[in-house]
Amino acid sequence: MHRLLSIALALASLIAFSSGQSASLEDSIAALSAVGPEGAGHAEAAAAWQVLSSGDAETILPMLAAIGEHDDPLQRNWLRSALETVYSRIADTSAAALPLAEMQNFISDTANPAAPRELAFDLLQRSQADLAFKLIPSFLSDPSPTLRRIAVQQLIDQAKASLAEDKEAAGQTFRRALDSARDAEQITTIAKHLRSDIGDTVDLPTQFGFLMCWHIIGPFDNTGREGFDSVFPPEEQIDLEASYPGKLADGKTVSWTEYATSDDYGMVDFNSPFSPLKEAVAYAYTEFQSDGEQVAQLRLGCKNAWKVWFNGELLFGRDEYHRGIRIDQYQLPVTIKPGRNTILIKACQCEQEKDWTKQWQFQLRVCDQTGTAILSTDRQPTPQKAAATRRPSA
Amino acid sequence: MRSVSFFIRYLFWLCLIYLPMDSHADWLNFRGPGANGVVSDCADLPTDLAAEGAIAWQIDLPGRGLGSPLVVGDRIYLTAASGPEQRQLHILCFSAADGAPIWERRFWATGRTMCHKKTCVAAPSPASDGQSIYAFYSSNDLIAVSLDGDVRWMRGLTLDYPNASNSLGMSSSLVVADDTVVVQVENDSESFAAGIDTATGLNRWKIDRPKKANWTSPVVMQVDQQAVVALQSSAGVLGVLPKTGSALFDFDGGASTIPSSVAVGDTLYVPSHGLTALRASADGSGIEKLWNEGAQRPGTASPIVVDGKVYTINGAGVLSCGDPQTGERLWRIRLKGPFGCSPVSNGSHLYIFNEMGVGQCIDITGEAEARVVSEVELDDTILSTPALSDDSLYIRSDKHLWKFSKPTE
Numbered sequence: 001m002h003r004l005l006s007i008a009l010a011l012a013s014l015i016a017f018s019s020g021q022s023a024s025l026e027d028s029i030a031a032l033s034a035v036g037p038e039g040a041g042h043a044e045a046a047a048a049w050q051v052l053s054s055g056d057a058e059t060i061l062p063m064l065a066a067i068g069e070h071d072d073p074l075q076r077n078w079l080r081s082a083l084e085t086v087y088s089r090i091a092d093t094s095a096a097a098l099p100l101a102e103m104q105n106f107i108s109d110t111a112n113p114a115a116p117r118e119l120a121f122d123l124l125q126r127s128q129a130d131l132a133f134k135l136i137p138s139f140l141s142d143p144s145p146t147l148r149r150i151a152v153q154q155l156i157d158q159a160k161a162s163l164a165e166d167k168e169a170a171g172q173t174f175r176r177a178l179d180s181a182r183d184a185e186q187i188t189t190i191a192k193h194l195r196s197d198i199g200d201t202v203d204l205p206t207q208f209g210f211l212m213c214w215h216i217i218g219p220f221d222n223t224g225r226e227g228f229d230s231v232f233p234p235e236e237q238i239d240l241e242a243s244y245p246g247k248l249a250d251g252k253t254v255s256w257t258e259y260a261t262s263d264d265y266g267m268v269d270f271n272s273p274f275s276p277l278k279e280a281v282a283y284a285y286t287e288f289q290s291d292g293e294q295v296a297q298l299r300l301g302c303k304n305a306w307k308v309w310f311n312g313e314l315l316f317g318r319d320e321y322h323r324g325i326r327i328d329q330y331q332l333p334v335t336i337k338p339g340r341n342t343i344l345i346k347a348c349q350c351e352q353e354k355d356w357t358k359q360w361q362f363q364l365r366v367c368d369q370t371g372t373a374i375l376s377t378d379r380q381p382t383p384q385k386a387a388a389t390r391r392p393s394a
Numbered sequence: 395m396r397s398v399s400f401f402i403r404y405l406f407w408l409c410l411i412y413l414p415m416d417s418h419a420d421w422l423n424f425r426g427p428g429a430n431g432v433v434s435d436c437a438d439l440p441t442d443l444a445a446e447g448a449i450a451w452q453i454d455l456p457g458r459g460l461g462s463p464l465v466v467g468d469r470i471y472l473t474a475a476s477g478p479e480q481r482q483l484h485i486l487c488f489s490a491a492d493g494a495p496i497w498e499r500r501f502w503a504t505g506r507t508m509c510h511k512k513t514c515v516a517a518p519s520p521a522s523d524g525q526s527i528y529a530f531y532s533s534n535d536l537i538a539v540s541l542d543g544d545v546r547w548m549r550g551l552t553l554d555y556p557n558a559s560n561s562l563g564m565s566s567s568l569v570v571a572d573d574t575v576v577v578q579v580e581n582d583s584e585s586f587a588a589g590i591d592t593a594t595g596l597n598r599w600k601i602d603r604p605k606k607a608n609w610t611s612p613v614v615m616q617v618d619q620q621a622v623v624a625l626q627s628s629a630g631v632l633g634v635l636p637k638t639g640s641a642l643f644d645f646d647g648g649a650s651t652i653p654s655s656v657a658v659g660d661t662l663y664v665p666s667h668g669l670t671a672l673r674a675s676a677d678g679s680g681i682e683k684l685w686n687e688g689a690q691r692p693g694t695a696s697p698i699v700v701d702g703k704v705y706t707i708n709g710a711g712v713l714s715c716g717d718p719q720t721g722e723r724l725w726r727i728r729l730k731g732p733f734g735c736s737p738v739s740n741g742s743h744l745y746i747f748n749e750m751g752v753g754q755c756i757d758i759t760g761e762a763e764a765r766v767v768s769e770v771e772l773d774d775t776i777l778s779t780p781a782l783s784d785d786s787l788y789i790r791s792d793k794h795l796w797k798f799s800k801p802t803e
Contacts, residue, residue: 038554039596042547049545073504074550081499081545088498115502149478183478303561316556320582323561323607326508 025059028052029066032075045078052082057090057097059083064106064120068113080119091127100128107135107147114144121147140180145370152181156189163197171198178202182371184327191264205382208327209365209373210266211286211343212383215240216259218282219247219274222348227281228305228319234283234344235309247280259284262383263363265301265327270347270360277349277360284345288366289377294336296374298343299328302362305348310334311341321350322357328371336366336374421465421781421788424519424567425736429613430656431698431779436740438785440800443753443770447801450786453493457484458792459516460734461567465490465783466522466541472790473529475515480507483515485529485539490786493797497543505533505552509563512734512777514792517565519611519779521575523592528575532563536577538595547595551577557584560607567611571621571636574598580608580627587612587625589639599639604629608651615657617642617678624662626655631664633674633681643681645672653692653736658699658718665692669706669721687721690714695746696736700758705744707733713744713756713764725763729754734777738787743767747776747789753798772796 031048034041052063063083070076090097103120106112125132139151159173171194178190187207194200205212220232233244246254261268270282298315300308303325307317315332349360366374425431440448457476464471468491474484481503487496507515509532518530526546529537534551552559560581569576574589585605589598603625610626615633622642625632626649633643649655650665657663660674661684668688672681690697693709703724704716711731715724730752737746744756744764751772758764774791781788787798 039547039549039590039594042595046544046546053544073502073553074548077501077504077548078545081501084500085497085543146478318557318583319605320559320561323582324508324510325561329508329561 025052025055025062029063029079032070032078035072035075035078045075049078049082052079053085055082055086057086057094057099059086060090060099061102061106064103064116065112067116067119076115083119084123087123087127095127098127100124100131104131104135108138110143114146118144118146121150140176143370145182148180148370149183149186152177152183152186155180156186159193163193167198171200174198175200178207184208184371203382204264205266206375206379207373208266209367209375211288211364211366211376212261212266213380214259214261214268214284214286215256216268216270216273216282216284217244217246217254217256218270219254219277219280220244220282221247222279222281222350224279225305225319225321225348225350227279228307228317228346228348230281232281232283234285235346238285238342238344240285247277256285260383262385266363266365267361268345268363270349271358274360276358278353279351280349280360282347282349282360284347284362286343287376288336288341288343290336290338290341290374291377292338294368294374296334296336296366296368298332298334298364298366299330299371300332300345300362300364301325301327301329302347304360304362305350306362307346308332308364309342309344311337317346319348321348322352322359325359325361325363327363328365419465419784420467420522420524421463421783422524423464423521423569424462424611424654425656425696425698425779426738426782428657429569429611430658431696431736431738432700432741433738433782434741436782436785437742438800439740439743439745439782439787440798441743441755441757442768443755443798444768445801448770448798450797450799451493452794452796453488453495455486455790455793455795456498457482457516458514459790460514460565460777460792461516461519462779463781463788463790463795464520464522464527465781465788466524466527469496469541470781470788470795471520471522471527472795473516473518473520473531475503475507475531480509480515481533483529483531483533483535483537485520485527485537485543487541487543488795490784490797493795499537499539499543499545501535501537501548503531503533504535504550505531506559506561507533508561513563513565515563517563519567521568521570523570523573526592528568528570528592530568530577532560532565534558534564534579536568536575536590536595538575538592549590549595551579551588555579555584555586558586559583562607565609565611569612569614569623571614571623574636576612576623576625576636578603578608578610578612578625580604580606582607587634587639589634589636598637601634601639603627606651610649610651610654613655613657613662615660615662615674617660617674618676620678622674622678624655624657626664627651630666631655631662631672631681633678642678643674645681645683647683650692652694654696656697656699656704661718663697663699663704663718665697669697669704669716671704671718671721685719685721687716687723689723690716690721693731693733694735695733698737698739698744700739700744701741703758705737705758707731707737707746711748715758715764727756727764727766729756729766730769735779738780738782740782745780745782745787747772747778747780749775749777751776751791753789
């Protein structure tokens with residue numbers, strides 16, 4: 001059955017291709033729109049792929065443009081693999097036919113979407129490394145995080161190389177790199193050099209856009225990990241003056257308290273105010289002021305089970321415990337509205353007792369799609385190390 | 395006229411591609427034919443891995459990976475992941491003769507790529523049915539391509555099932571049985587196993603699985619002349635029909651979540667409280683426990699059964715040989731560990747590489763004890779299980795792929 005279907009698909013694509021009429025480039029690209037969830041549309045896509053991957057050099061730019069016009073990640077992958085097949089074949093057999101100038105223009109035009117520009121650069125780098133290399137300095141303020149990362153790395157390497165001979169110049173280069181950097185690993189590297197080698201201060205929380213000041217409440221019960229699905233009062237209403245039954249000894253109620261973190265990476269540590277606890281749930285709440293509407297992302301790092309609400313809407317939840325945490329682990333798209341926006345985090349701690357299961361914490365930042373921090377208009381100065389304490393509500 | 399000529403040529407190549415292949419030498423999935431790590435037609439594998447010329451060739455790879463190579467016909471297929479956060483996924487095809495690249499396909503990861511630094515996104519081994527390559531990644535991207543790299547279908551299982559991921563990374567390899575790709579996506583959150591139609595990429599079935607991280611791979615058993623896929627987890631082993639996902643048997647005695655079981659016909663050797671041997675009933679509807687041996691305790695490496703004996707390697711690198719009828723330990727020797735991969739065998743020797751890249755060839759033909767007959771240092775981290783085919787051994791690291799063969803005179 002499999003073999004018969006495959007042959008039928010191949011023959012169908014061959015007939016379409018050899019006729020040169022019925023399956024144009026546009027038709028084949030359009031056929032990819034059939035690709036949907038749970039495997040839908042792949043027969044159509046496979047036939048279209050046969051046509052697309054057989055294209056000539058003139059199809060390269062239209063396919064790059066088409067990648068930018070498709071938001072669906074699978075449709076993009078169908079196009080990408082067809083385009084790379086065409087590109088590789090032409091690079092191997094008739095490299096002079098490659099539209100290198102057009103590709104360079106496509107890469108340099110920042111109005112084009114990031115994904116096909118990154119792909120075009122990657123292809124150029126593989127076949128014409130010298131041409132690609134010349135483009136790199138222009139990527140320093142590029143909207144593509146990938147291209148920007150390449151340019152920043154060039155600056156980091158330059159700064160490191162000049163450290164021993166000219167510390168001042170190295171410092172200036174590191175500063176330029178920091179201004180452009182959006183990649184967490186690069187920012188960390190640059191900050192380390194600026195602090196230890198140059199003696200500069202770096203406000204990492206502001207650079208990243210981590211939210212540092214919160215109201216927190218807890219603990220609530222998470223026995224048997226049931227707290228993840230349980231709806232505790234903060235999920236129904238935010239009342240910072242309220243008290244609720246929680247999981248405290250002697251039936252004491254729990255209430256909201258202010259909490260500020262001075263951690264470089266905005267880590268909110270529930271073990272600090274609540275002392276190490278197991279099988280517990282806590283919430284953190286903050287507000288974010290904006291002058292206007294903005295498309296943004298909430299980027300969360302958390303190794304406990306969690307849920308995030310933005311302006312009262314549940315964005316996502318995940319019931320995984322202690323499998324790892326990193327900056328930007330989860331990227332949640334939001335639209336910030338003008339004025340006050342609310343953010344509520346639920347973090348659950350489980351029953352496990354090993355050392356690596358003690359952490360009960362999260363970090364959250366607000367940024368745009370490139371990773372550039374978006375700061376609340378009423379953002380407070382970054383708390384100093386000594387100021388990171390639990391403070392009672394006013 | 396040109397179209398007719400092109401059409402005839404196309405049909406010719408099509409026929410060549412679809413001619414039945416002599417697959418006896420192929421290595422189609424993690425641990426090869428039968429997913430048990432043993433081949434019978436590689437009697438002339440090199441036993442002196444360090445001999446001059448034993449490395450037939452070595453090539454560079456464009457990305458990280460610890461999935462095993464596949465050998466289909468005269469080609470090698472493997473997967474890799476590269477770039478920031480390993481978001482570039484590769485399927486690579488090389489000539490088995492000289493390691494020359496034949497084709498490559500790249501894709502963007504559509505799911506989460508976060509994983510522990512020791513593992514990587516291209517951790518699961520791909521699989522093949524001799525007609526297509528099925529590549530799977532920790533990002534839950536499942537991609538089918540023809541042997542010539544034509545894309546047939548692709549699934550982004552995290553797009554379909556958004557909470558199905560493990561922040562430490564996943565590594566369960568694929569198996570193909572009855573025109574179905576069986577995939578285990580088992581984690582603390584949205585945990586499932588699914589059977590995907592090899593022709594269409596559509597779900598044949600999808601079942602919920604225990605909500606607990608699991609890195610083991612499915613194993614195909616042969617029960618009453620039908621294929622049964624054993625799905626291992628912390629809960630035990632569930633035997634399902636590959637085409638429907640219908641459960642045939644359920645062993646609920648618990649099992650490891652790292653080393654996988656090994657099947658020999660209708661008998662399954664499960665890393666469970668040491669090692670537990672299970673036999674499916676004649677019609678496959680039940681499972682019988684034959685024995686349990688607590689002293690046979692696999693570490694990361696999966697057990698292997700060769701010529702009627704069962705071998706395990708524990709976390710300290712000790713290789714034990716057990717009686718498959720009772721599980722009783724017959725002998726043990728210490729190897730140079732630690733091991734992140736599983737052993738393979740041609741019937742007379744075991745081959746395994748430790749995490750520091752030291753390959754070891756162990757003669758297991760002796761009655762009383764085995765002996766390490768050669769070692770080779772590849773000076774690279776190796777967590778991948780080797781592939782055997784046509785008297786050659788293929789092993790990969792994050793950076794390289796090697797072929798070992800007996801030096802020609």
